[in-house]
Amino acid sequence: MEGYCMDLLTELAKKLGFKYKVHLVKDGAYGRQDESGNWNGMIGEVVRGEADLAVAPLTLTAAREKAVGMTKPYMQTGISILLRKDIISEEAGFFDFLSPFSGETWFGILIAYFVTAVCICIVG
Numbered sequence: 001m002e003g004y005c006m007d008l009l010t011e012l013a014k015k016l017g018f019k020y021k022v023h024l025v026k027d028g029a030y031g032r033q034d035e036s037g038n039w040n041g042m043i044g045e046v047v048r049g050e051a052d053l054a055v056a057p058l059t060l061t062a063a064r065e066k067a068v069g070m071t072k073p074y075m076q077t078g079i080s081i082l083l084r085k086d087i088i089s090e091e092a093g094f095f096d097f098l099s100p101f102s103g104e105t106w107f108g109i110l111i112a113y114f115v116t117a118v119c120i121c122i123v124g
Contacts, residue, residue, distance in 0.1 A: 005056055009022075009055045025041050025044075027040050029044075031044055033063055043064055047067055047068060054068075
């Protein structure tokens with residue numbers, strides 16, 4: 001097996017001084033909880049004690065964080081939300097991209113930008 005996750009596991013083992021044995025999960029799944037609360041995949045193996053840890057590009061979800069301990073993410077992905085084009089509002093405005101932050105937040109960002117620019121001019 002090879003790849004970034006294997007390289008990461010190898011380096012961790014060297015630095016922390018532990019030995020490991022790698023195996024692929026039987027069902028080939030990352031881990032999903034069914035209606036009865038049981039987990040499959042890698043998460044399931046860790047929950048049931050069949051594995052001590054799982055190293056994979058897992059997406060952090062609230063359910064997974066409740067079931068197992070997780071490290072901080074070591075990589076960010078460009079996960080996005082997709083919508084059908086026919087349900088997107090035709091009335092979207094030109095400045096709608098600013099809506100994630102309030103006006104006060106944008107004002108603070110603008111002030112910080114100008115203060116930083118002035119400081120760079122003074123120092124430079």
